[in-house]
Amino acid sequence: MSRVYIFAAKTTILTAQPGNSLADKPVSIMSEIPPCPKCHSEYAYPSDGLLICSECFHEWNPDETPALVEEDVLQVLDSNGNVLQNGDSVIVIKDLPVKGMPKPVKAGTKVKNIRLTDGDHNIDCKIEGFGAMGLKSEFVRKA
Numbered sequence: 001m002s003r004v005y006i007f008a009a010k011t012t013i014l015t016a017q018p019g020n021s022l023a024d025k026p027v028s029i030m031s032e033i034p035p036c037p038k039c040h041s042e043y044a045y046p047s048d049g050l051l052i053c054s055e056c057f058h059e060w061n062p063d064e065t066p067a068l069v070e071e072d073v074l075q076v077l078d079s080n081g082n083v084l085q086n087g088d089s090v091i092v093i094k095d096l097p098v099k100g101m102p103k104p105v106k107a108g109t110k111v112k113n114i115r116l117t118d119g120d121h122n123i124d125c126k127i128e129g130f131g132a133m134g135l136k137s138e139f140v141r142k143a
């Protein structure tokens, strides 16, 4: 008696033999199958033009999978258009009046360890003599 093996066109799945530690996981013959967009399993396999996740059974069309969705990164630019990052030091480029303070933050004041926020004043920082305050990135430049 000879056994008959039936393979679907182009979507051959090599299933490990019993006794093999991978027995319960279909082994994909293609190495460039993207991970499942739902559960990030690497054990997706192709079927009829779709990819099917062997762990959560999510089906998706690889052609419609968006290339890594761009993260919504907060980008804060200084007065020169340089990208600022958390922890940067910046220099105030003009005198900035501070509510409730008799004197402004002077131009040239160095501000260390800034933290970016997405508010109108997009830099959180501490300035000596003033305490915690918010600055607008357009009034500073990267130190």
Ligand SMILES: [Zn+2]
Residues within 6 Å of the ligand: 036, 037, 038, 039, 040, 041, 053, 054, 055, 056, 057, 058
């Ligand atoms: Zn999945």
